Amino acid sequence: MKNLNKLRMFFSLSWEISPSYIIFLILSTLISSGQIFINVILPKYLIDELMGSKDFERLIILGSLIILSNLLFALLNNTMKRIMEVKNIYMNEMMNKAMADKIMNVEFSYLENPYYLDLKERAAFAANNQAAMERLIRDVASMLKNIVTILGLVTIMFTLSWILIILLSVVIIVSILAYRLFMNYQMNFFQEIIPVNRRYGYYVNLCYDDKLQKDIRLYDMSDMMTDKVTHYNLEINEWFSRYYKKQGKFLGLYGVLNDLQGALAYGYVGLRVITDKLGPRIGLGSFTMYVNAAINFTKATTELGNNIVNVIQLLGYLDPFMEFMSLPDEGQIGGNVVFDGDVESIEFKNVSFKYPKSDRLVLDNVSFKINKGEKISIVGLNGAGKTTLVKLICRLYRPTEGKILINGRDIFEYEHESYMKRIAAVFQDYKLFNFSIEENITGKELNEDSKKALNLIEEVGLKDRVESLPDGIKSLLGKAYDERGVELSGGEQQKIAIARALYKNSSLVILDEPTSALDPIAEAEIYENFNNLVGDKTAFYISHRMSSSVFCDKILVIDGGEVKDFDTHENLMKKEDSLYYKLYNAQAVNYQYN
């Protein structure tokens, strides 16, 4: 029943995307059924004529009828096939798009949770590579066709005798049971081999990856790689030897059963031709018809068995897709309060945070408050929780305990879109896209305010570089799909990311170590620009270059998830036992030699 329910859900999704697809599918299955009947029944009359009166005219008519009806069906099938192929592409694209939309809109925290990332991968796999959706639809259509065919053929065979039907059915049931047994073995086998394959795949990919070759060469690792690949080659070969031995046995049995069905059909119907002990003797035309009916019956029942096994298996594949599609969207996170106006204050009230499925408190009872226009530097050792803190402000996660208030209100009370508009952030692992520079900055294909993007390009110091490009600000970044794309240096890319953050014109800016790839002069430039650019906005700043905190109003010192200090540079430098003092001097001491 659960499977039927899933099937219903799936088809209502498909129906939503394209009702005509479903209708055409059913039509095309009926056409295939029709062709089978024509080719079972008509030849009987041809042969009867051939064996009987041999009327030339009627022979020609019957022969032509068989040929023409097959031609007609071929034409119909062809047309159907063409229409279905195009519709299939459309269906696949739409399923893909539904999945892509979901990924882009699902609550962000799912996307950093290994369980849901894995679910996403499996869902995407179902949606793409395996063509599971298409196969499911086709299998259900084929089920339909086979049921209609079987009913028709049973009716024909029944006019001869029910014995043949019983004989065939027994053999078919044995075949299906054997098939199911083997399918189970196969599923288990491929399940068990996943970790071996994953490891092997990882090794082979390493060998193939050009980005790794520098290290492989410098550290002479190719022998180790080859050994690892060879080791897993052998292991996989052993697995598959066993698998194919089993498969061989199954296919052998299956072949014997198949031949047995043929022998039964030919044998029983043949006996009915040469003797009347089992019933009235039949002619050669009827012989042909009943044998064909029996063969097609065998084929249709076997196919139906396979259809059912496949549908159950495919519904299993689609489970992750269904599960992923039912996750809550990000837009549903927040409340209804529209965030307008500026950020006037930000307050952390006893905020603690653990990543899902982890026991470690990344932030431990963090409390502090800042006001509009303040520039805050967040300082601490690697892994202190600095990036997590700003991610919480971006509402990418929910605090495990405590609250974050903006303008005195819990941030999760704000409506999603208006809240996200207020915040611009450049993370360490910021990404640019292979779109035009302008699209990267504005986030829009068509852009009302081209001047604004251009101004920002100038402000971050990229004007000359961008003007030197063949298409200026319309130049495509990167060569992922177009040779004419331009490759920018790491520093230039960072500048574009900063311009993108500033384009939002939000009243809160977060910069997470944005200048790590810049040379000292470019870095100094960005720092100088930074205060102008940020203007009267509130800003958080994370950097391992302690010098950047000198410019900030206050410094938030985090250690092991806890707030250790929250004060100005001057005051913190007076506390010689403070972490800040140590951190600052660890770098500053190197600049005292000049």
Add this chain to the structure above:
Amino acid sequence: MKNLNKLRMFFSLSWEISPSYIIFLILSTLISSGQIFINVILPKYLIDELMGSKDFERLIILGSLIILSNLLFALLNNTMKRIMEVKNIYMNEMMNKAMADKIMNVEFSYLENPYYLDLKERAAFAANNQAAMERLIRDVASMLKNIVTILGLVTIMFTLSWILIILLSVVIIVSILAYRLFMNYQMNFFQEIIPVNRRYGYYVNLCYDDKLQKDIRLYDMSDMMTDKVTHYNLEINEWFSRYYKKQGKFLGLYGVLNDLQGALAYGYVGLRVITDKLGPRIGLGSFTMYVNAAINFTKATTELGNNIVNVIQLLGYLDPFMEFMSLPDEGQIGGNVVFDGDVESIEFKNVSFKYPKSDRLVLDNVSFKINKGEKISIVGLNGAGKTTLVKLICRLYRPTEGKILINGRDIFEYEHESYMKRIAAVFQDYKLFNFSIEENITGKELNEDSKKALNLIEEVGLKDRVESLPDGIKSLLGKAYDERGVELSGGEQQKIAIARALYKNSSLVILDEPTSALDPIAEAEIYENFNNLVGDKTAFYISHRMSSSVFCDKILVIDGGEVKDFDTHENLMKKEDSLYYKLYNAQAVNYQYN
């Protein structure tokens, strides 16, 4: 002829990997051919008996003979199939391994050259995804089978009349011509759609990539993404509508021709049953045999046509594979002089360098000399050519002009392996592997000197961290294929990369901005350790943190590919108009506030 030559090359490669594979392949094709003849000839006698004397015993014998011979063939086919499947996996693995070995050993510069990277991708595609190799082998085997089958069937049909053979051949030739025409159209179509598909694939991948979702959310880019995907959906649909319309026409024609062949066979052989105007009348047994022979002849010739088209097409796919496999290996770069002893001096003599297919001089007439044990800091703006300079020392590229001498000898005169052993480098984009920590450091699966790796772990300050891991130094890095792998922070990973570089115990060490992800205290630690660790080795150091150059003996200042200065920190700080002075002060000024 060129294709025949490629085919010969390919089969000699296959024969080298597994001669038994080729032998089994030929055997299995002959078995398939045999089965066809049995099923064409034997039924004639059964039917003749059925129409004639109806001797019960002989009917049973003939019926059993058909069934048993089919069973025997099924058994043989099954065994063959099982053996071939396992051998196929082995062949694929070996082809893969050959490709992986080539990638890991080909001259490095090919791997940063877009043309050869593309070639590598296409070669890998041929070697993996398309199963092109396997299909090529199968198609050649199928060609063989079909030729044998056709010869046999022509002999049988010839006993009736050559007219049937001529009639069928004419239709078959028309079919093959139509097929070729459509294949050409298809190849062009899929070639033309590549850029559209690549762009669409890029967009869809963007939407699916969890690493990008933070930016997509923060910059509200999901609408733009969806628009782009939808736009290309429509474009692709239009392309495929056209394609399937064409395909529909072709399949229609193909179907008509196919039916025509059947009609000709049934028609001509049928006429020979009912009239003696075309020759002596034949019985129903012969009717069955000749019709079966004609149908199988049609099938075999059509298949043969397809085989030939496929083989030509697959040889085309394999071109990139063959081309890539014939690139020179890195081991062949150097000369024969074994590099033993230490690096006593390094000298750049008028070295200039352009990247392949680029006109810009990245290094322009660079000359300098350093001696054993000196620590050199390379300083310059982004894109000045710093990383390129050290890559040249690693022999990852050849200078476009000039020479690099080590111990007075051109570095390309040294034998490859011994040269690479002398150099340890940690690049900005260093990579660690999902192997154990020990394997990452030593580059060996089995390690003679476990203590050395442990000592280095302690020296880079990771002892406590590594000891806290469940498997210590044997712990697996990363979770790519094993849930139990450990995830280290960026800083910890860098430390392991430094330990790996030091493990080589080479007399020249290169560190390209290795500390960018470290906090100030971890950074200071590494700097402190660094001089101890490097000891009396020669070292190059690239960092944007100017403070690191204070520790160095000399500073090489590069600007726009040219050497601007090469002097000590003290001397350079006296030149107030120098780039170095500006760079140093740009950072130092921020540390003067305490």
